[in-house]
Amino acid sequence: MRRHARAALLALVLLPPTAHGADYRIDNAHSQATFSVRLLWREIHGRFSRIDGTLHDSLPAGSMVVDARIDVASLGADTPASRRRMLAPEFFDAARHPLIHFVSDPFPLATLEHGGALPGRLSLRGVTAPVRFALQPLRCAPTACRVALVGQLQRSAFGMTSHRATVADDVELRLDIALQSASD
Numbered sequence: 001m002r003r004h005a006r007a008a009l010l011a012l013v014l015l016p017p018t019a020h021g022a023d024y025r026i027d028n029a030h031s032q033a034t035f036s037v038r039l040l041w042r043e044i045h046g047r048f049s050r051i052d053g054t055l056h057d058s059l060p061a062g063s064m065v066v067d068a069r070i071d072v073a074s075l076g077a078d079t080p081a082s083r084r085r086m087l088a089p090e091f092f093d094a095a096r097h098p099l100i101h102f103v104s105d106p107f108p109l110a111t112l113e114h115g116g117a118l119p120g121r122l123s124l125r126g127v128t129a130p131v132r133f134a135l136q137p138l139r140c141a142p143t144a145c146r147v148a149l150v151g152q153l154q155r156s157a158f159g160m161t162s163h164r165a166t167v168a169d170d171v172e173l174r175l176d177i178a179l180q181s182a183s184d
Helices: 003-014 080-087 110-114
Strands: 024-026 032-039 042-048 051-058 063-071 075-077 099-104 116-124 127-135 145-154 167-181
Touching: 042 080, 051 167, 063 167, 075 080, 110 116
Parallel strands: none
Antiparallel strands: 024 051, 024 167, 032 042, 032 167, 042 075, 051 063, 063 099, 099 116, 116 127, 127 145, 145 167
């Protein structure tokens, strides 16, 4: 890791905690969640443009927790018709389930710098199930730090069982998160 990235990581770690216990917040303006799934002979992609939450200290001491909420209505798709289908009850059911929520298990601070496995629980369509993401190493520039979580999930585990003959069960989900001090 380059020298300025180490300095940014050190600054991120040494920032004082806020009154609410959340040390860092997800910068909604510079974060997104994306997914891809196989539809017959091609991949379909979606992008959620509103993601917020926190990265905060946890017990045991020196552990961190990611708490991210994705606004389902912020979904962007290849076409307006695809977006409508994805927001409908047979897929995301956005009217009844407006948020996707991920809370990681506590993980050591060193995992931010080096990357590693990040287990947690994902709530989608009223179902909460364990998931495992790969946490990519923290990348810091002079103005911000970014982290990416990449994982696979089965849509059927969350009640998305329609169109099984044409839409694959395996979905790749990626969260690209920019972090800001919660005091900003």
